[in-house]
Amino acid sequence: MNRLAYIGFAIIAVIVVTAVFAPLFASWDAATVPDTALRLAPPSGTHWFGTDVLGYDVFSRVVYGARISLQVGVTVTIISAIFGMIIGAVAGFYGGFIDKFLSGYLFNVFLAFPGLLLAIALVAFLGAGLGKMILALCIIGWVGYARVMRGQVLKVREFDFVQAARALGASNLRILFIHILPNAIQPLIVQASLGMAGAVLSEASLSFLGLGIPPPTPSWGTMIEDARTTYTIAPHTLLFPGLAIALTVLAFNFIGDGLREYLDPKQRRR
Amino acid sequence: MCSASLQFTGDRHVKCTHCGTDVIVDPESQKSVEKKPFRPQADAIVALEDLKVHYRTSGGGMFSRKKAAVVRAVDGVTFDIKHGETLGLVGESGCGKSTLGKAILRLTNPTGGRVVYRGEDMTHLSASAMRENRRHLQMIFQDPYASLNPRMTVGDIIGEPIRTFRLTNGNSVTQMVQELMETVGLSRRFIKRYPHEFSGGQRQRIGIARALAVDPEFIVADEPISALDVSIQAQIMNLMEELQSEKNLTYLFISHDLRAVRHLSDRVAVMYLGKIVELAEGASIYEQPLHPYSQALISAVPVPDPEIEAKRERIILQGDVPSPINPPPGCHFHTRCPYAIDECKTRVPELVEIKPRHFAACIRISPEKPEIA
Numbered sequence: 001m002n003r004l005a006y007i008g009f010a011i012i013a014v015i016v017v018t019a020v021f022a023p024l025f026a027s028w029d030a031a032t033v034p035d036t037a038l039r040l041a042p043p044s045g046t047h048w049f050g051t052d053v054l055g056y057d058v059f060s061r062v063v064y065g066a067r068i069s070l071q072v073g074v075t076v077t078i079i080s081a082i083f084g085m086i087i088g089a090v091a092g093f094y095g096g097f098i099d100k101f102l103s104g105y106l107f108n109v110f111l112a113f114p115g116l117l118l119a120i121a122l123v124a125f126l127g128a129g130l131g132k133m134i135l136a137l138c139i140i141g142w143v144g145y146a147r148v149m150r151g152q153v154l155k156v157r158e159f160d161f162v163q164a165a166r167a168l169g170a171s172n173l174r175i176l177f178i179h180i181l182p183n184a185i186q187p188l189i190v191q192a193s194l195g196m197a198g199a200v201l202s203e204a205s206l207s208f209l210g211l212g213i214p215p216p217t218p219s220w221g222t223m224i225e226d227a228r229t230t231y232t233i234a235p236h237t238l239l240f241p242g243l244a245i246a247l248t249v250l251a252f253n254f255i256g257d258g259l260r261e262y263l264d265p266k267q268r269r270r
Numbered sequence: 271m272c273s274a275s276l277q278f279t280g281d282r283h284v285k286c287t288h289c290g291t292d293v294i295v296d297p298e299s300q301k302s303v304e305k306k307p308f309r310p311q312a313d314a315i316v317a318l319e320d321l322k323v324h325y326r327t328s329g330g331g332m333f334s335r336k337k338a339a340v341v342r343a344v345d346g347v348t349f350d351i352k353h354g355e356t357l358g359l360v361g362e363s364g365c366g367k368s369t370l371g372k373a374i375l376r377l378t379n380p381t382g383g384r385v386v387y388r389g390e391d392m393t394h395l396s397a398s399a400m401r402e403n404r405r406h407l408q409m410i411f412q413d414p415y416a417s418l419n420p421r422m423t424v425g426d427i428i429g430e431p432i433r434t435f436r437l438t439n440g441n442s443v444t445q446m447v448q449e450l451m452e453t454v455g456l457s458r459r460f461i462k463r464y465p466h467e468f469s470g471g472q473r474q475r476i477g478i479a480r481a482l483a484v485d486p487e488f489i490v491a492d493e494p495i496s497a498l499d500v501s502i503q504a505q506i507m508n509l510m511e512e513l514q515s516e517k518n519l520t521y522l523f524i525s526h527d528l529r530a531v532r533h534l535s536d537r538v539a540v541m542y543l544g545k546i547v548e549l550a551e552g553a554s555i556y557e558q559p560l561h562p563y564s565q566a567l568i569s570a571v572p573v574p575d576p577e578i579e580a581k582r583e584r585i586i587l588q589g590d591v592p593s594p595i596n597p598p599p600g601c602h603f604h605t606r607c608p609y610a611i612d613e614c615k616t617r618v619p620e621l622v623e624i625k626p627r628h629f630a631a632c633i634r635i636s637p638e639k640p641e642i643a
Contacts, residue, residue, distance in 0.1 A: 160417035163377050164477070168431040168484065169404040182421045 005258020011251035019066040026060035032216040040234040050236040052226055058237060061218035062244050068130070068219045069200050069248060076137040076199040081192050083138065084145025089184075091146070092153030093176050103150055110143040116205055123211040133212055137202050141195065148191050152184035159183070190260040197252035204245050220245050306623040308549065314350030315388060315520050316374060316407075316488055321347045322382030323366070323373045327595065339595045343369040345544035345602075346383065348621065351488070356514065356521040358535030358552065360528055360567065362591055366544045367524045368412070371490040374522065375407050376400050387488075405435055408481035412493035414473035418465040424451070424476055425461040431483045450479040454509060471502035478509065488520045495530060503527075507534060528571045532556055540564045543602040544594055546621055550628035560630040560640055562607050563587075601633070609634055609642050 035055035043050040049058035091102035122136035206212040207221025220241040227237035310317035323344040343366045372378040411417035448458035454475040495503040540548040548561040566585040604614035619631040
């Protein structure tokens, strides 16, 4: 695995620890109870990242914001990957009419919508909230995994060992889960780590548009939205949540690229 | 009439190219010659009757003018395999040998004709009914690197069919797997290893052990030695022979290695472009091939004596095997056959008995005149 991937893993490890042990590093009250006397204060010893327009402590909000970002990133990726995997595997394995309907029609319908636009429409329809946002992001996310999985299954199901299993009387389910899936799943792992970055970004975008987590719960996207009017006089209100998003996305992309290289021997350097 | 070299010059006319005599052939008198077409015998363990596997290629899509075509991979094959024998199936790459083998086991669904196993038509069995039959019909694959699941241990690979068919339970599965491993010449210590830790020959032994796990009667061996080193080929062939006499197995041995087929087979079928062109006992087909294609094929086998090898005459065929999409009409071989006449382009030859128990599909030979030239 290359060095960038290790850096990616290190950054993610730091973010995960921060999110899990958030109360050790920051106070929930400072993140959610406005201190109107101390608005737009620059970074200092007491407020490392300064305070924002309402007097929230930016550092505390960035720390607690990591919880939301990771929660959304991980759940969206896991749910849409599993769902996409099943649908894609069914399309590739059974072929024929089922495949024509799924990959020829359903996949294309979902791919035809601009992802974020569909998510916005869904959130507007379902209402704001963490669970609903996760649902909306899963609805736009699964099709990418399904497409990759279908292609993989189409390839692996022609391998001799699959034919051998069939000749030996193995059932369809057994062939699919024991013989095909374990040999088809590698590219999905790469896809999932890149998808994690996408989900974090989508969460930030939706929150930025006011369609995400309702205040006062801190989210990086909401923080940027709040900073939109103040960043000229207090740039730190924009800088720190922005940096947090950038670092997280970058780290997941490093991991994704590293995994791709690691799992694909053709790209592996000697 | 000297009958040295006859040329078919038109409807009912045959002209001798040597002396120029023109002979009118009476179709009625031709019919009086009794030609016995090949029919599978009743006691055969597996019989194929006019088996066809046609694939439809997909067209070029909505905006393409490319039309869907039909690939005739197996185009009307009739033969039988008797209990305890080895039937060798030879032919060039792409002639449909492997497809035929897979169609017998219903790994590819036949599109026409019948596969009969011990008197039962398997062609239309449901998937679950077919699963029961799979115990008796097994397959050994060509590529020992592709035919074993890389993520399963040897024990799991060989044990899978035992568990699927509940041939035994609990700890005795492991014991059975170990016995099978020793039967095929693998140490039972390797049971927890993965396929990539083995050499090609050892992997092929794993594949054979897996096929034997269900104690089958009939095994399709699809080019089981062509991916192996020559020294290993002999080992695997010997193992297959030993197992055959030990367990009274019946083999369909598919190969393009004519010497291996000669060594292992009791009877040999020669396949060209989806059809069987000749079927006879091994010795008879190798000593006196009747069909022009078999003659060319067998003349391609090198003789392990440099002096004879340098002197002997080889029949070199012109051109390549035509595509099984729209194969040539009439006899599929007429485009490359040195003896082709006009009638070959239209009449489809039937597999008929030319000599006792020696069948060939060529309109230019007959029981009266088995030699073509």
